[in-house]
Amino acid sequence: MIKVENLSFGYPGRPLLLEDLCLTLEQGHIYGLLGRNGAGKSTLLKNLVGLAFPRAGQCLLNGQSTAKRLPSMLEKVYFLPEEVYVPALSGGQFVARTASFYPQFDGASFQRYLHEFDVPLHAVLSQLSFGQQKKFMIAFGLATNTNLLVLDEPTNGLDIPSKAQFRRLIASTLTPERCVIISTHQVRDLDNLIDTVVVLHQQRIVLNEDLEQLAEHLTFATVSPAHAHEALYAEDSMRGQQAILPNLTGRPSKIDLELLFNAITAPNQALTSYLNQPSYVQSV
Amino acid sequence: MYNLFSLPRFSRLFQKHTAEHWKSYLMGAGVLAGALLLVLGFLSYLNGGAPNTRAQAVFFGMFMLGGGFLFTSNIFADFSGKARAIAALSLPASHLEKYVVAWLYSFLFFLLVYIGVFYAVDSVVITLAKYGTQQKPVLNLFAREEKAYYSFLLFAAVHSLALWGSLFFEKLAFIKTAVAFFALLMLVSVLNYSFLKSTLGVDLRFSLPFLSADFIENERAYYRLTPTGTQQYLPELMLLVLSALFWLAAYARLREKQL
Structure with a gap:
């Protein structure tokens, strides 16, 4: 694509x-x-x-x-x-003038999205709050x-x-x-x-991974400081050390995106190196 | 062809532009009418009567060039400013269609509206300011004496420059384009002056390029060299070429615009 x-x-x-x-x-x-x-x-x-x-x-x-x-x-x-x-038009006028540029536009779905977001269709867009404007445009984009x-x-x-x-x-x-x-x-x-x-x-793409795959090969867990050295990445939290470890059980783990992001962008590149090993899938 | 120009899509784009801008354009026409009424009315008051056709031609040209320059400098406002420009550039229409809509509004429709407004105001002023029973004639755009039609040629040049400036400058396009225009005019005039002076070897007076070369010999005789024959159309030709170049440059700028 x-x-x-x-x-x-x-x-x-x-x-x-x-x-x-x-x-x-x-x-x-x-x-x-x-x-x-x-x-x-x-x-x-x-x-x-x-x-x-x-x-x-x-x-x-x-x-x-x-x-x-x-x-x-x-x-x-x-x-x-x-x-x-958003221009100084009502939602209905905006849709009437803009939707036709998108051949797959679905008016009924648009109305439904707006309803879900609780945004009025006939209000003047430029007079809506920023959040309302954004929700209107999200609904339009989806439709x-x-x-x-x-x-x-x-x-x-x-x-x-x-x-x-x-x-x-x-x-x-x-x-x-x-x-x-x-x-x-x-x-x-x-x-x-x-x-x-x-x-x-x-300046580079340092990770481009399917989350299911990651969940199969990594474990996100809270570990004691004594076991922190086994982790690919660990950081302090209120509950102890939040860590990313190789998934040795094969059971999918729930991914903590924030921890994953911190690990990938940290100076310590252990996780990146691990994920870049061609054989890491087989090694677990 | 579909990606270059599609009439149904152009029509939709035109309608969208009209729906989003007609109120501000109408307001602009109102301001123009008010300014014309004020200036022509004040002139009539000072003169003790309506202006003659020559004065009407001068004001016709001045307001057309000034108003057109201001209006055209803002015609691509949708393409400046991050959020607006994203909406305008990512709208599924071709660059040519977006350009033609702006060109039609700022050139053709501006002229039509301007001429209508000017004659409406001019007629009112002339009717109200008639001296005794004598009413001054209304300006004839095609009369040879006033050469009002020459304003259209100048308008084409000013329009093309303003159109390019409205895309080239992100903010304060009107002011920046005007500064760029005068700087360019000054530069070309100085170069022209230096070139003619070294070619003719006489002490020249300052004049605009392609119009004439004026000089005084022995502090007595004043000479003016002007183009003759087909060369006399050189200034008009240069204006047309300049207009075409800036229109093309504006289109190229739109195609290359990035955020």
């Missing part, structure tokens, strides 16, 4: 933000893109949807370069930025039924009940034809939602 080939990107006159990235994203998956502030998550997303042009390499959507921004490509993509823009749905920090500005509704809606709208990418630094918002985690760190 989306193929990133040796992508390097830097804004003019500035050092590279992304260097020689290679990534393939498939339909039927929800990807969580994680990274520290300033790691280049939003920049990578903009490259994916054709809003920024790589210095080297390319992004392809079904074999078509996204940088050309051709209508046949754009109608298969919906990008929701962190800061949304476009584009093959690629890219959400940049979608839960920023949402209240707690809306975050839960967001997770429910995203999960319910995933189809075998659709690929969803969610970028966030609030990893807890992605719990039980994503199936693949992608971590961007120091």
Whole structure:
């Protein structure tokens, strides 16, 4: 679906933000893109949807370069930025003027999403609160039924009940034809939602793994300080040492995304080295 | 072809642009009418009667160029500012369709509305400010004496420059484009002056490129060399070429715009 080939990107006159990235994203998956502030998550997303042009390499959507921004490509993509823009139109007017650009737009589903989010359709969009505007645009993005749905920090500005509704809606709208990418630094918002985690760190993709696979090969547990040395990564917590260990039992473990992210981006590269071993699957 | 230009999609884009902007455009037309009424009315008051056709032509040109420059500088406002630009650039329509919508509004529709507003205001002023029973004639755009039609050629050049500036500059496009325009004009004029001075070997007066070369010999005789024959159309031709170049540059800028 989306193929990133040796992508390097830097804004003019500035050092590279992304260097020689290679990534393939498939339909039927929800990807969580994680990274520290300033790691280049939003920049990578903009490259994916054709809003920024790589210095080297390319992004392809079904074999078509996204940088050309051709209508046949754009109608298969919906990008929701962190800061949304809404015109001074009512929700109904906006949909009447915009939905027709997306051939797969589903009006009935849109109404349902709006209802779930409790956003009025006929209010003037620019007069809604930021959270309401964002929920309106999330509902619109979901209803476009584009093959690629890219959400940049979608839960920023949402209240707690809306975050839960967001997770429910995203999960319910995933189809075998659709690929969803969610970028966030609030990893807890992605719990039980994503199936693949992608971590961007120091200009590179340092992790791109299926969560089920990770759960089979890693154990997330609280260990006593005496056993901390056995861990691939451990950090102090109120309950003791939160640790990531090789999964020797074969029983899937519940993944702690925050701990995983900390481990991947920590100076200690034991976990990354372990995951990069070609034979780690067999070794457990 | 589908990816370059599709008439149904263009029509939808045009309707979307109209729905989102008609209120501000209508307000702009109102402000223009008010400003014209104020200036022409004040002029009539000072003159003790309505302005003659020559003065009408001058104000017609001035307001057309000034208003057009201001309006066109903001026509691509949807493409500046991160959130707005994302919405505009990622909308499934071609660059050409987005460009043509902006071009039509800022060139064709602006001129149509401007001419309508100007004549409406001008007619009101002339009717109200008639001196005794004598009413001044209304400006004829196609009359050879006033050469009001020449304003359209200048408008094309100003429009193309403003269109390019509205895409090139992220903020304060109007001011920055105006500064860039005057800087460019100054630079070209200085280069032209230096070139002519070294070519003709006389002490020249400063003049704009392609119009004339003025000089005084022995502090007595004043000479003006102007293009003759087909060369006299050189300034008009240069304006058209300049307009076309900046229109193309604006389109290229839209295609290459990244965030």
